[in-house]
Structure formats: C-alpha cells, structure tokens
Amino acid sequence: MAGEVLGADDLRLIAFTLQVAALGTLLILPPGLALALALARYRGPGKGALETLLALPLVLPPTAIGILLLEAFSGRTPLGRALAALGLEVIFSWRGVLLATTVMAFPLLVRSARTAFEEVDPRLVGLARTLGCSPLRAFVRVTLPLAWRGILAGTLLAFARALGEFGATIMVAGNIPGRTQTAALAIFHAHQLGQDGRAAALAGVMVALAFVVLWTSEALARRHAARA
C-alpha cells in the first residue's frame, strides 16, 4: 500500500533522512565518548552543573534550540558571514539539518555512554595500566570492551533522535523539498498540503524505522544490564 502512496521523491527523502542521521551520529561519537568518559571519571566541582547543562536539549523545546542556533549562524552574525564566505552556509542547507539534529542527539549519546563508562570498574583499568598498558591502550582493550553495549545503545538512541528531529530542523534548515526536507518535515508538509495519505504513509515508514532502532537499543541495554 505504501508503494502506491510513496513516490520516488519520498524514497529519496527517507534515504536523505537516514544519511544525515547516520553522518551526524558518526560525527558526534568521538567528542561524545570523550565527554562521557570525562564525566564518568571526573569527581570535582561543577560536575552537576555541567551534566545539567548537557541535558538541557533533552528538556528544552526544540524550537528554543532552533532559535539559539539561528541567532548563532544567521547571515547577520560574523560566524554566519564567515561560513557563507567559505561556501558553507548552514541556514536553509543540508548542513543546517545536520547541525540541528546532532545538537538534539548529542546529550542522549553522552548520557548513555557516561552510564556505561561509570559501570566499568576503575580498578580493572588501573590493573591494565600497572601491567604496562598506555592510557589509550587501556581504554581500547579494557574500558571499551566492557562498556560497548551501553555505548551502542546510546549511539542508536542518538541516531533515532536525529531521525525524528523536527522543531530545530525546520527553523534552522527550512523545509525545502529535495534539499533540506527530512521525513519528519515531509509528514508536516504533506499534511499542510492536505495529502494526509502520503503523510500517513511516511509516518508508517518512520514508525517502522524507529521501532527497529529502539528495539535494538533496548535489547542491547537489557543484555548489558544482565551482564553487569
């Protein structure tokens, strides 16, 4: 049935949505894991404030994040002008989709990864270090293998968030068919145009995608919990 309602353009925009979400998730992995590890090990002052700040995008309206990003990257700001001079406009371009979705997804990755890192016994890492491992080697050989399920679950959660982001994306990247329109925006747009059949078909595809991602994430988290 979906085949009749969804055209080639719809399949392209679903592919675009998946690509941007995947690229964004890959991009936030290195800084996200570094921050998560730092938060898991750090015990000093300001930890609570930093963690709260980091969680803000989870609880703020996405439109609030959208307006902050617009204020930072608009063509009127020095940053916006500099990027435009380099041919890297963010507003109303696919880079805007990437920016908005990754900002919204970042805290999910960091929170899950932090929990996973916190569950790694620091004595094991210390043991590896006394046996002559470099810090990096200890991280790769001890910490990562023990925490990988939690990290993967967080990565999938971040990916799912990026797939479905709407509010910040429509403000920063606009809703340009074939260029910045993601599946979430296309559902809204189709509804605006009175094409509720197409909107429902796209929603169905998103339900299926989100189910697979979340189910995988939950399954990994459960196995992680069982091991811990």
Add this chain to the structure above:
Amino acid sequence: MTPWRRRWGLAVALWLGAGLAAAATELHVFAAASLAEALGDIAPGFERTSGVRIVLNLGGSNDLARQIRAGAPADVFLSADTVQMDLLVSTGAVARDDVNAWLSNVLVVVLPAGSPARVQRPEDLLAFTRLALADPEAVPAGVYARRWLQALGLWERLAARVVPLLNVRAALQAVAAENAPAGIVYRTDAALSSAVRVAYEVPRAQGPPITYVAAALARSPQAARARAFVQHLRGSQATRVFERHGFIVLHGR
C-alpha cells in the same frame, strides 16, 4: 488527604477550569498573516463598540482553511486568495453569499536592507542563489509569486532555488535575517521591516490578480456578530486603516 493538599487540589482545579472555560463573547478570526498589523489596528474599535473580544489566529490562508475544515472553532475567515475560501464553500463551511472580495495587494521583490544587488527587471532574479517565498504550492503569497514567474517563463529556472516557508511573514523574516538574499512578499509586508528594502514592485497588470476574501462561517454559533465584523472591515474607518497599511480596497463584491 490532608486539608492543605485538598486546598491546593481545589485551587489547581479552579485555575484549570477557569482557563479552559470558553468565554462566550469572543470572536475567533482566522486571518491571513499579511493582515496582522491592520487587523490589530482595527480590532480595538470594533471591540469598544460591540463589547466582543477579537481573538486573531494568524497564518498562511491554506493552513487556516485546513484548520477550519478540521473543525477548528472559527467565526470569521479572512483569506488572502479565493482558492482557500472556495474550498470552504465547497465543503459547506461558508455560504457562497457570505463571501466578500474586499482587498487587493501588490507583490514586491525584497532584499536585505544592506544588499548591493539590483533588480531592475524580473530576469535579474536569476542572479540570486536562494529565493524566499511563502510555500508556492499552497500559501497564497507564494502561489501568486509562482504564477507571476510562470507567466514570465522564469519559474522553471528559479524553482530549485526557492526556499518555501510557512507563510509570507516567514519569507519576509528570512530576508530580513539575511538568511536568503532575496524574497517575494506583499508590499504591505515589506513596509513593516526596516531590515529589508523593496528592489522591484510587480506591476499589477503583470502579476496575477490578488484578491483577499472575507466571510463569516456558516456554523459559527455567533453568526450575526461574525457578519457584523465582516461588515465593519468594509466600513469607512477600516478602509482608511487598510489603505494606510498599503492595501488596495476593492469596492462592491
């Protein structure tokens, strides 16, 4: 339950009840976004003489018509084109005899105020990488702009550069914030922002006819008041306000 808890519970219940109870003397006017300021100037006068509070719901006319079709509680619909009103007439939400064609407008090309670019003829639009429009598939201002560019044979070449926005004010804002180098809006919108300048005014003979239509909704529980408001919009006081804002007031039906 302890007494203080009961008191708090009662207070919250009263607050919710008071907030959600509909006030009977409100007229819900669903109006094209381009009418915002003019209606803001006109409403207080009507409120004083009638004792009815005007509640504006502003947006793209297509979006408003969709809300009304879905059962939104509207008493008056002020559409920036006849297409959206005709849709409501065809579904019975508006009686054909209640539709008044009352305003017109002019399309203009706007640029950020500091832009050095010039638009002396429509073909000069091809120099811009992006063109901010109200969604040309649905929102009246965008549909008018598309029909103008189609008549000139420019649409095919410009379509890929169009940034379609939710309504005409969003298109104005995209240019004002310098997120788009050019846009097409109504003359009345351009006059509101010092961050944009009008680079080209579409001659009325060249563009499609722009017609704003007003109607009281058939199923409004306050149909008489709704009709009175539409009549008020066509009165001499309101006419002066619309003309001051740059609208063209149509006479007759």
